[in-house]
Amino acid sequence: MLKLGGVTPRLYSQVLRLAASCNIHTTLSTFSELKAEENEEFRTLELRSKKFVRQPARVMKSHNVVPPRYKRQKVDQDWGNVWPAARTFHPASVPLPVRQGYPASGQVTPDKWGNAELMKIPNFLHLTPPVIKRQCEALKKFCTPWPSGIETAAEQEKYFPVMVSKSTYLHSSPTLRDQKARIVTLRVSLKSLDLDDHGRDKLLRLVKNRHDPTTDCLTIVADRCPLSQQNYDYCFYLLTVLYNESMKTEPWEHEKEVADRERYIWEGSPSQAALQAIIDSNEDSTPEEVIEEYKKVVIDLHNEGEDEPTLSRYRDSVMKLVGLA
Amino acid sequence: MARLLSRNIFQSFSDFGGCSALVRNVAVGREARWWSNEASPAVKVTAPRTSLNQPGLQTEEQLGLWYTLEQDIAKQLFGLGGIPKQFATQCKTFAETCLMIRKPALTTIDYIKKTNLALPPNKFILYGREGVGKSLSLVHITHFLSQDNWLLVHIPWAPRWRRGFKEITASATVPGRYDHPLDAVIWLQHFKSQNSQLLKTLQLETSEEYKWSRREVTEAGAPLIDIVELGISRARFASDCIMAVTTELKKHATHQRCKIAVVADGINTFFCLTSRYRLEDLTYLNPENFTIFQAFMQLFNNNWRNGVVVASVDSLANDGARRESYLPRYLLRQKVRSALILDGRH
Numbered sequence: 001m002l003k004l005g006g007v008t009p010r011l012y013s014q015v016l017r018l019a020a021s022c023n024i025h026t027t028l029s030t031f032s033e034l035k036a037e038e039n040e041e042f043r044t045l046e047l048r049s050k051k052f053v054r055q056p057a058r059v060m061k062s063h064n065v066v067p068p069r070y071k072r073q074k075v076d077q078d079w080g081n082v083w084p085a086a087r088t089f090h091p092a093s094v095p096l097p098v099r100q101g102y103p104a105s106g107q108v109t110p111d112k113w114g115n116a117e118l119m120k121i122p123n124f125l126h127l128t129p130p131v132i133k134r135q136c137e138a139l140k141k142f143c144t145p146w147p148s149g150i151e152t153a154a155e156q157e158k159y160f161p162v163m164v165s166k167s168t169y170l171h172s173s174p175t176l177r178d179q180k181a182r183i184v185t186l187r188v189s190l191k192s193l194d195l196d197d198h199g200r201d202k203l204l205r206l207v208k209n210r211h212d213p214t215t216d217c218l219t220i221v222a223d224r225c226p227l228s229q230q231n232y233d234y235c236f237y238l239l240t241v242l243y244n245e246s247m248k249t250e251p252w253e254h255e256k257e258v259a260d261r262e263r264y265i266w267e268g269s270p271s272q273a274a275l276q277a278i279i280d281s282n283e284d285s286t287p288e289e290v291i292e293e294y295k296k297v298v299i300d301l302h303n304e305g306e307d308e309p310t311l312s313r314y315r316d317s318v319m320k321l322v323g324l325a
Numbered sequence: 326m327a328r329l330l331s332r333n334i335f336q337s338f339s340d341f342g343g344c345s346a347l348v349r350n351v352a353v354g355r356e357a358r359w360w361s362n363e364a365s366p367a368v369k370v371t372a373p374r375t376s377l378n379q380p381g382l383q384t385e386e387q388l389g390l391w392y393t394l395e396q397d398i399a400k401q402l403f404g405l406g407g408i409p410k411q412f413a414t415q416c417k418t419f420a421e422t423c424l425m426i427r428k429p430a431l432t433t434i435d436y437i438k439k440t441n442l443a444l445p446p447n448k449f450i451l452y453g454r455e456g457v458g459k460s461l462s463l464v465h466i467t468h469f470l471s472q473d474n475w476l477l478v479h480i481p482w483a484p485r486w487r488r489g490f491k492e493i494t495a496s497a498t499v500p501g502r503y504d505h506p507l508d509a510v511i512w513l514q515h516f517k518s519q520n521s522q523l524l525k526t527l528q529l530e531t532s533e534e535y536k537w538s539r540r541e542v543t544e545a546g547a548p549l550i551d552i553v554e555l556g557i558s559r560a561r562f563a564s565d566c567i568m569a570v571t572t573e574l575k576k577h578a579t580h581q582r583c584k585i586a587v588v589a590d591g592i593n594t595f596f597c598l599t600s601r602y603r604l605e606d607l608t609y610l611n612p613e614n615f616t617i618f619q620a621f622m623q624l625f626n627n628n629w630r631n632g633v634v635v636a637s638v639d640s641l642a643n644d645g646a647r648r649e650s651y652l653p654r655y656l657l658r659q660k661v662r663s664a665l666i667l668d669g670r671h
Contacts, residue, residue: 322440
């Protein structure tokens, strides 16, 4: 911008004329003064059509936002009416300040507003205890009383040792069916089956990992037939066959060797022979309790497993036996 | 050791002409640093040694101290095996064999001293993780046994005969058995080196005649050392010599003519199911068919007296598949069918 201070109007106009002839763009700060002076002589050349007028800033229309629903909820409202069925999480309806999600660095856990994590997961807001109670009360008229005589778990186990479970599915899609509905699971505790030692050992070898040693339960899962009724029959057939086979003793079972045994048996073991050799060589008679203790400790070491406590008990017992204690 | 090293350092420093050369190299203008003995005396580190070099006399007071195994005794007892290779290199570097007196070895020595020799042999098993000190404890115990006039049947590292053997030949005497000609010779030399003095004093003799070939016969009543020397000179018969020696020693011990200590490092290898020797039908031989294995395994029985067995069970002595635990029952109990495992006990 050409800044001229203390210059006469005459000089100004001379400059303008010069600029115009040379096609030089000029702007003058005292344009209005000049215009007033020059009005009589020349028409003003307005290079700019309009003066730049600053418009006022756009005002965003503030909509009347209804406050979230939870602000209008009473404290003693019936929640079952607010959330009657399973529904995706809706932050405005839930009066709880829940937070979920991994916080960004330096931030707090994201709040419930627009929280995809909260919306993705299933919520059980439709199953609060009072609602459940109400539903149970409503269902009660369709129920029969629990049979007497099987109130406790022990009685249930005694009269109904076998537990059969299956799942049914209902789809709202072109087909109603689900293949998983054919799977039938049969669960029975081995205590309910009257098996002797041999029978139990044979059954465990037949079923392998279908037996859970901690709960002593046999679980048979059948899914090889297309219908659940067929799988149910198959489960019971398997149970029958397993039981009957376990009770039988085949002629070749006597070929079982020491290495095949599932449990350590003291009678006829090398430890028994070694103990006998020590007792025979001992001039003073070995006390009965030392012998019994050794026997017990060796059986424990093999059957319970080897760790520092069983090993140290074995060590102490041997020391007593050979007179080094 | 550290003491010796620090002396060397100061020796070399004084060789620099009073360290003046070093001082000159330090930037002028800074205050000079003095590296002499007097200005900053070095902390002299002395190893906690004990002069009680007889294991029989060591007590709990010497726990944690090192005692020196004389070089000639070390060579006599462990010249052909017994000291782990890494430790042997250290001993060569420092020109001395020092062992730390530790509780397991002391306890075992104590038990051996109190053993009732009229009973079947007591078997002391050292067990523990790798690198914990089983082999060196056995070295300590072997030293004690040798000093206490026990006849040593020492197996330095048993797995060498199962998987690192030099040569295997089919036995000429017993079909189905296999010999270790070269390894047997080495062991007989080791046995002779450890026990030559004691064999001379005990004057043990053979109880029966041994016919090695048409011309070579050892009569009954000949000194036992003859069989040992025959085995050393004739590699073909060495394994059978070991069998003869061990059988004779058992008889002598039972008749109280001597006391025998069997020391075995890695005894669980005797119960492994396969060796590295491949037969013609491409199966691996069961090591129970080795002559020398049979010879030593008869010493693990209960049918002899006046003896003691000190052994270590090492997971490295087993094959790779059976090394999960360091506990003795797991390592020794290998003849178990793994087809049925009802729980993790096997």
